[in-house]
Structure formats: C-alpha cells, structure tokens
Amino acid sequence: MNLHVPNASASAPGSALLAISGGRDSVALLHMLVSAGLKRLVLCHFNHGLRGRESGQDAAFVRRLAVHYGLPCEVEKADVITWAAKRKVSLETAARTLRYDFLHRMAAKHAAARIYLAHHADDQAETILANLCRGTGIGGLKGMVMETNSTPALCRPLLNKTRAEIADYVQKHGLSFREDSSNTSPQHRRNRLRHEVLPLLNAVYAREVSPLIVRLGKQAERDDDCLQQQALALIQEEGLITQEGRLRVTAKLRSQHPAVLSRVLYFWLGEVLGLPGLDSESLEAASSLLLPGGVAKMNLPEGRHLRRKAGYLWVTEPT
Known part of the structure; x- marks a missing residue:
C-alpha cells in the first residue's frame, strides 16, 4: 500500500x-x-x-x-x-x-x-452520509x-x-x-450506518456505494474551495470588514450569488467574530439584511443580534 x-x-x-x-x-x-x-x-x-x-x-x-x-x-x-x-x-x-x-x-x-x-475511506463515507442525514450543506458533504x-x-x-x-x-x-x-453495538448511530445502512445501499444498488460517496466528498471539497476563494477575494478587494469588526454593505456585495454571500457572512460571523451556533438558516436570514428596504435586525444564537444601519452590519452582544 x-x-x-x-x-x-x-x-x-x-x-x-x-x-x-x-x-x-x-x-x-x-x-x-x-x-x-x-x-x-x-x-x-x-x-x-x-x-x-x-x-x-x-x-x-x-x-x-x-x-x-x-x-x-x-x-x-x-x-x-x-x-x-x-x-x-x-x-x-x-x-x-x-x-x-x-x-x-x-x-x-x-x-x-x-x-x-x-x-x-470507509470512515469518510460514513461521515458524509451522516452529515447528509443531518441536513448539511456542501460544506458537510466534504466530510x-x-x-x-x-x-x-x-x-x-x-x-x-x-x-x-x-x-x-x-x-x-x-x-x-x-x-x-x-464497534458492533447498535446503540451508536455510526455503527448502524456501518453495519446496516451501507450494506443495505450496497444490496439495493448491487455495488459498493462507499467509493461513490467518497467521490462526492472530493467534488464537494473542490467546489466549496472555489466558492470560499471567491468570497475571500471579494472581502479583500472591497475591504468589507472594518477594523471595528463591522461588515460594509456595498453594491458589489449585494450583487453576489447567494452561495458566495453565505460564505462572506460565515467568514465574517464565524471566523472573524467567532460566533458559535451558525447554521444555514441563520446565514440565509442574515443575507436578507443585505436587501434594500429589508429587515434591519435579526436574532443570532446566544442572545446576540445582527443589525444594519447606514450601510453596515454589526453584532450586538446580549444585554
């Protein structure tokens, strides 16, 4: 090997x-x-x-x-x-x-x-399948x-x-x-995926499905990396994040594809500000604050709020 x-x-x-x-x-x-x-x-x-x-x-x-x-x-x-x-x-x-x-x-x-x-590779297939069943996005499909x-x-x-x-x-x-x-106990979901779900899928499709799931993970990693690079390039080119940690709402930011927008918001909220508990629903709701005339405030996990005013987004801490 x-x-x-x-x-x-x-x-x-x-x-x-x-x-x-x-x-x-x-x-x-x-x-x-x-x-x-x-x-x-x-x-x-x-x-x-x-x-x-x-x-x-x-x-x-x-x-x-x-x-x-x-x-x-x-x-x-x-x-x-x-x-x-x-x-x-x-x-x-x-x-x-x-x-x-x-x-x-x-x-x-x-x-x-x-x-x-x-x-x-078999662990990878189980991880991707588990993430899929939890409702993951492309990031979770990477495994x-x-x-x-x-x-x-x-x-x-x-x-x-x-x-x-x-x-x-x-x-x-x-x-x-x-x-x-x-490793054989049915009490653990991972074991049931390994010993029950994947063998059943193999039988249904008359082939080993793990390599196909792993291939999906590689494709998801490739595509997600491309979108991440686009988001980071936009942040740098537009100077979207201020020294105070606010996000500038520019016309170019608003014009981006939702897939890029969500990654800009995740990088800002998750990586820069370190906020926990961000999921796809939170990011989708945050994207709505970028729309002219849309809502100007939304709830975030752990009592925080995301606000928009005068062309900026920022996070307020719980009171």
Whole structure:
C-alpha cells in the first residue's frame, strides 16, 4: 500500500502525535509512519472508560507498542459518561470533544506541528452520509479533509484507503491489534450506518456505494474551495470588514450569488467574530439584511443580534 505522509522524515522540525486506539487502523498507521521514516512521534491514547476492563487493556496494549517502537507515550482517562450527562450531550459527542481536547493539549506539551489520525475511506463515507442525514450543506458533504490548515494540522494519510486495504496491510506485516467490542453495538448511530445502512445501499444498488460517496466528498471539497476563494477575494478587494469588526454593505456585495454571500457572512460571523451556533438558516436570514428596504435586525444564537444601519452590519452582544 502506497502512503504519502507529510513531512515524515527524521529531520522534520518538531514532534508529531499519533492518536492511537490500539485498533487495526491506528496500529497500521503507526507501522506506516515509522516505516516512512517518522522518528519524532508521540503515541497518544485516550481512554474513554466506556468498556470497563477492556478499556484498560487497550491502554496497556498501546503502552507496550510504545516500548516496542521506542516511542514516548501519553495516556489519559476521563469519565465520559459524567461529562456528557452534565452537558446534556451524546456519549459520541462527549468522547470526541474530550479526545480532541486531550490531543491538542498533548500537541502543545510536545510542540507538535501535526496530529496523525487513522480515518480511512470507509470512515469518510460514513461521515458524509451522516452529515447528509443531518441536513448539511456542501460544506458537510466534504466530510473530513486529508490535512487541515490549522495549528497543529490534523493529518489523515489513510483517507483514500479502504478498510479492506488496511486489513490486508495488517495481515501482510503480521501486526497485532485490539478489537473494540463497542464497534458492533447498535446503540451508536455510526455503527448502524456501518453495519446496516451501507450494506443495505450496497444490496439495493448491487455495488459498493462507499467509493461513490467518497467521490462526492472530493467534488464537494473542490467546489466549496472555489466558492470560499471567491468570497475571500471579494472581502479583500472591497475591504468589507472594518477594523471595528463591522461588515460594509456595498453594491458589489449585494450583487453576489447567494452561495458566495453565505460564505462572506460565515467568514465574517464565524471566523472573524467567532460566533458559535451558525447554521444555514441563520446565514440565509442574515443575507436578507443585505436587501434594500429589508429587515434591519435579526436574532443570532446566544442572545446576540445582527443589525444594519447606514450601510453596515454589526453584532450586538446580549444585554
């Protein structure tokens, strides 16, 4: 299996982290990264504590892997159930939030520029399908990206590799790994997509649909990137965002296609002002403030308001 690993060399600046569960995919990625020449690697294992003794055995297995490869290892355990109950979120959301918080803290501790994740093509298909069923727009149809522009960067070298290809790699190299019994539990929507929905779609269409879903994700990423570039170019050319954080309402802005307008508004409200909870309905409503003679005020999440006056849009904080 060919694998492109960004900056995978002994001379690469800074450390890198590998989020490792001990399962087939992350064990395979560990072997690939080491084989590709990445030496300054820190194994990071987050113990969700959801499977009792099995969870502890996973952590012990990862520690043994670290010793085998001569790599440093970080292990952390959290009470995901209690955390989720206090914040009234699902266990899946809580586990993901706590896991990524752990990874970012470890990245800061080890001055790591990259975090490697073992997501593969089948994971990508499940993610896109789940986003579609939640009513996502083109941004959600992108699914996960191979490498983010964030600091630290999230790198997914296996995103174009299937579960079957990874299984073949593990068998070829005789790699040991841990089986997660929760991966078959029907309590998790992700598992039902994997074991019920996708096999049913395969049967209905008499072919593997995952590659088609992944292809859709690549096309969505391409098209969304084009629209994002148009929006950013417009913001820069027109000087739309003032030093005070207001948005100038110009004739050229008003003349833009709704797809570009929504991205201008999302960049301003979400990226520049950092407002949470923005969805397609909020952005569509915000677009109406750009119309002459339209409404001049609308509600935003968490008690904020978006207002228009004298050719500007701005956000007022909750009183």
